[in-house]
Amino acid sequence: MRPTSEPLATTSAAWEDRPVRIERAVAVAAATLLADEGEGGLERVLDALLEGTQADFVFLDRNVEDPDRGFGFVNVAARARSELGVPDRISEIFTFVPWSRLPHSREHLERGIPVAFSVEELEGPERHFYRHVVETVTRSVLKLPIRRGNRWMGVLGFAQTEAQHRWTPEDVDLLRTVADLIGTFWERRDLDDARSASLAAMARRIEMEHALAEAGRMLLLGYGEDSLRKALEALRRATGASFVFVNTCEDDPELGPVLGSHVTVAAPGLVATAADWEYWRRVPWSRLPTAYRYIIQGRAFAFTLEELDGAEREWYEQAPTRIRSEVKIPIFVGGELRGIIGFSDVTRARSWDRQDLLLLATAARMVGVFWERSRAKETLERLVRSKDEFVAAVSHELRTPLTAVVGLAQELRSDLDRFSRAELEEFVGLIADQATEVAYIVEDLLVVARADIGQVNVDPARVEIRPELERVLQAVFPDGGVPVTGGPATVTADPARLRQILRNLATNARRYGGPNVEVRVVSGDGATVVEVRDDGDGIPPEDREHIFEPYRTAHDQIGQPASVGLGLTVSRQLARLMDGDLEYLRDGPWSVFRLTLPS
Numbered sequence: 001m002r003p004t005s006e007p008l009a010t011t012s013a014a015w016e017d018r019p020v021r022i023e024r025a026v027a028v029a030a031a032t033l034l035a036d037e038g039e040g041g042l043e044r045v046l047d048a049l050l051e052g053t054q055a056d057f058v059f060l061d062r063n064v065e066d067p068d069r070g071f072g073f074v075n076v077a078a079r080a081r082s083e084l085g086v087p088d089r090i091s092e093i094f095t096f097v098p099w100s101r102l103p104h105s106r107e108h109l110e111r112g113i114p115v116a117f118s119v120e121e122l123e124g125p126e127r128h129f130y131r132h133v134v135e136t137v138t139r140s141v142l143k144l145p146i147r148r149g150n151r152w153m154g155v156l157g158f159a160q161t162e163a164q165h166r167w168t169p170e171d172v173d174l175l176r177t178v179a180d181l182i183g184t185f186w187e188r189r190d191l192d193d194a195r196s197a198s199l200a201a202m203a204r205r206i207e208m209e210h211a212l213a214e215a216g217r218m219l220l221l222g223y224g225e226d227s228l229r230k231a232l233e234a235l236r237r238a239t240g241a242s243f244v245f246v247n248t249c250e251d252d253p254e255l256g257p258v259l260g261s262h263v264t265v266a267a268p269g270l271v272a273t274a275a276d277w278e279y280w281r282r283v284p285w286s287r288l289p290t291a292y293r294y295i296i297q298g299r300a301f302a303f304t305l306e307e308l309d310g311a312e313r314e315w316y317e318q319a320p321t322r323i324r325s326e327v328k329i330p331i332f333v334g335g336e337l338r339g340i341i342g343f344s345d346v347t348r349a350r351s352w353d354r355q356d357l358l359l360l361a362t363a364a365r366m367v368g369v370f371w372e373r374s375r376a377k378e379t380l381e382r383l384v385r386s387k388d389e390f391v392a393a394v395s396h397e398l399r400t401p402l403t404a405v406v407g408l409a410q411e412l413r414s415d416l417d418r419f420s421r422a423e424l425e426e427f428v429g430l431i432a433d434q435a436t437e438v439a440y441i442v443e444d445l446l447v448v449a450r451a452d453i454g455q456v457n458v459d460p461a462r463v464e465i466r467p468e469l470e471r472v473l474q475a476v477f478p479d480g481g482v483p484v485t486g487g488p489a490t491v492t493a494d495p496a497r498l499r500q501i502l503r504n505l506a507t508n509a510r511r512y513g514g515p516n517v518e519v520r521v522v523s524g525d526g527a528t529v530v531e532v533r534d535d536g537d538g539i540p541p542e543d544r545e546h547i548f549e550p551y552r553t554a555h556d557q558i559g560q561p562a563s564v565g566l567g568l569t570v571s572r573q574l575a576r577l578m579d580g581d582l583e584y585l586r587d588g589p590w591s592v593f594r595l596t597l598p599s
Contacts, residue, residue, distance in 0.1 A: 018053070022174045025052025029178045033185045042182070046079040049158070049178065053171070056081050057138065057159040060182070063152060064096070072098040073154060084161070093134055101129045109145040110152050114172050116142045142167050144179040148187045156182060201355070204238075208359045211238030215363060219370040223377060225263050228370065232265045232341075235363055241343040242267050246331070246367060248339040252282065257292070259283040262339065270346070275320040287315045295330045295340060300357045302327035304349040325350040327357070329364040333372045341367055401434035458494040458577045465489045465521060465528060465597075468499055473519070476506040486521030489528045491597040497574045498597075501582070504567035505532040505593050512536060513591065523599055527580075530595040538591045544584050548572045571595075 028048040032041045046058045059078040065071055075094035099106040104126050108115040118140045119130050130138070138159040146154045156179045158167075215231035222230070228246065236244040245264040252258045261281045264272055285292040290312055294301035304325040305316055316323055323344045331339040341364045352360070408427045412419070419427070466488055473482050491498070509517045513534025520531040539547060548568050572582040580597040 018168075019170055019174070021052040021054070022171060023052075025049050026174050026177050028052075030181055033181045036185070036188070042077050042185075043079065045178070045182070046077055049175070050079045050081065053158055053175070055158040056084055056161045057157075059157045059159070060154065061094070061157065062154040062186070063099075066096060069096060070098055070100070072096050072100075076154075097129075100125075101133075102126050105143055105155075109143060109155060112145050112147055112152070114142065114144045114176070116140070116167055140166075142172070142175075144172070144176055146179045146183045146186070148183045153183055153186055201353075205355060205359065208238045208356075211235050212359065212362055212366070216366055219366055223374055228263050228367070229265055231366070231370075232263060235343075236265050236267065239343055239360075240267075242270055242346040243272070243342075243344040245342050245344070246339060247280075247283075247342065249337050250282075252284075255282065255284045255286075257285040259285065259288075259340065273320055279320055283315075286311075288312055291328055295328060296337065298330055298332065298337075300327060300329045300352075300361065302352045302357070304351075306349065321346060324348060327352050327360065329357070329360050331364045331368045331371070333368045333375070338368065338371060340364075401438050404434045405431050405438075458497055458574070460492045460494055460578060462490055463493050463495050463498055465491050465498070465530065468495065469502055469519065469521070469530065472499060472502040472506055476503065476510055477517070482506075482517050482519060484519045484521065487523070489521050489523040489599070491528045491599055493578045493580075493597050494574075497578065501571040501574055501595060502530070504571045505530075505595065508532075508567055508593070509534045526599055527596050528599050530597075532593045532595075533587070533590045535589050536591050538586050539584060547584065548582075568593075 025048040029045040032044050032048070035041065042060060046060060049055070050058045057078065057080045060076050061073040062076045063071070063073050073094075074096055103124070104117070104122065105115050119127070119138060122130060139162055140160045142158045144156045145152055146156055156175065158175070211234045214234040218227050218231040218234065221227070232244045232246065235241075243264060243266050246262045247259040248262050250258050250260045259280075259282070261277065266272055289310075290303075290308070291301045302325075305313070305323065308316060324346060325348065326342060326344045328340045328342045330337055331341060341360070343360065408431050412424070412427060416424075466484070469484060473484070474480075506517075509532050514536035516535045518533050520529075520533065522529045522531075568582070575582040575595060575597065578597060580595065582593065582595050585592050585594060
């Protein structure tokens with residue numbers, strides 16, 4: 001026998017006054033719900049219905065949509081006659097029940113039709129649920145749908161321990177009034193909750209916007225870690241996070257891409273321990289693969305610890321301070337990923353909505369602008385220092401040869417006849433050499449100035465490199481002693497520019513190299529390599545690219561007043577304009593400047 005959705009009429013004379021009792025219960029329920037006494041009011045409604053209907057159990061279920069388990073319901077309240085009591089297992093069993101387990105009830109209720117049945121009459125999964133999952137003493141059940149418009153919100157239910165209990169149509173009509181009132185109550189509470197949530201979200205966003213404004217002021221008016229720390233503290237207060245931190249993205253020669261700890265602020269009472277600092281000081285991105293995939297794409301990555309898996313979860317679980325939830329937002333500077341800003345919670349599994357993430361992304365952009373402005377300030381300061389160093393270096397280096405030229409010329413003009421022919425030839429030679437040195441300095445300056453505006457021209461031709469090399473070495477090392485190995489070689493280069501490069505490399509070796517200097521020429525594979533080698537102390541690895549910057553010298557001192565510090569800069573620029581290159585390397589005890597030009 002299948003259960004029916006139509007309530008059956010009672011024949012018991014003892015139940016003749018039930019409509020009066022039910023009407024009284026409906027009135028109590030209406031007054032209670034209109035008074036809006038919250039969830040406690042719902043329990044009083046069920047108490048009134050339990051007394052008015054003389055049911056053994058009255059229960060209230062609310063429909064929910066679970067992203068993992070689907071469409072189902074949870075029990076929000078239940079009442080039973082005092083001698084029966086509410087089963088202890090009811091809260092556990094009805095924490096979430098998929099409607100797929102109660103197909104007969106769902107078929108009627110979602111269409112707005114009450115359903116009444118005897119448990120013995122059930123079949124299929126619904127019979128199994130009541131007999132083997134609930135293990136109920138209930139024998140008959142009445143369920144009424146709670147609806148608002150086309151929305152099915154839940155169920156108002158009544159259960160009896162006797163199988164022959166029946167409900168009249170009048171009973172059902174009266175009880176449906178209560179179900180409708182509960183639907184109205186729920187809808188009003190939903191609207192109130194939504195309005196409260198909206199107001200709370202608005203207040204939170206206003207607070208966040210104020211924090212962003214304060215952080216922006218800190219970053220705009222200041223420089224350095226102290227200003228960044230103050231900005232992060234403003235953001236931490238607004239978000240209520242346990243920790244707010246900024247990490248830098250770096251490349252480690254051994255670990256690959258890593259996150260480097262930069263600045264962290266903590267909530268009052270929380271302290272980042274020494275173990276925390278060491279644990280998070282340099283984190284390989286390989287330990288955080290999911291976060292890296294999001295960050296490298298320019299997306300925020302928000303998570304709770306329970307949502308992580310694999311290496312990422314293991315990394316967070318082993319951290320000295322356990323993080324329950326976190327969000328990381330990328331920081332870009334000039335289109336390049338430079339770091340992240342993060343917000344961690346140690347007390348709650350927090351979720352962040354889209355508006356939250358948009359505001360936090362604004363904070364990340366502000367930090368990026370702060371870094372960019374700081375870098376521009378450092379560049380400007382470096383340029384100012386370079387200008388001062390340049391003026392000092394040029395004035396010194398030009399003054400030395402010009403002093404010699406002027407002094408010798410004045411001597412010759414004041415008393416030319418008292419000098420012998422040999423002395424005159426020597427004076428003229430010195431004047432010529434010093435004037436040539438000035439010309440070389442000016443030539444380097446012109447190349448750098450023209451390179452800044454893209455107007456350095458080269459006129460490539462076929463050039464025999466050995467004669468040019470020997471001519472330069474003879475001028476720079478007049479006493480000789482610089483061996484040249486390698487056979488004849490022809491390169492495609494501008495002859496004047498080639499001599500300028502060779503002269504600068506030879507001069508650099510004479511000024512800053514060791515006592516032994518040698519030159520090697522090697523041809524092959526469509527290119528010719530000229531190596532100028534010396535056995536000096538060499539250049540630290542971290543400075544091997546800096547020496548090619550203007551006003552740097554090969555001995556890792558900036559703007560020493562014996563050199564303008566342009567030779568290596570000019571030489572690399574010219575080499576690359578001629579489709580070649582200039583690089584520095586260390587070969588055992590030798591410092592090597594390697595010039596490569598097309599053959």
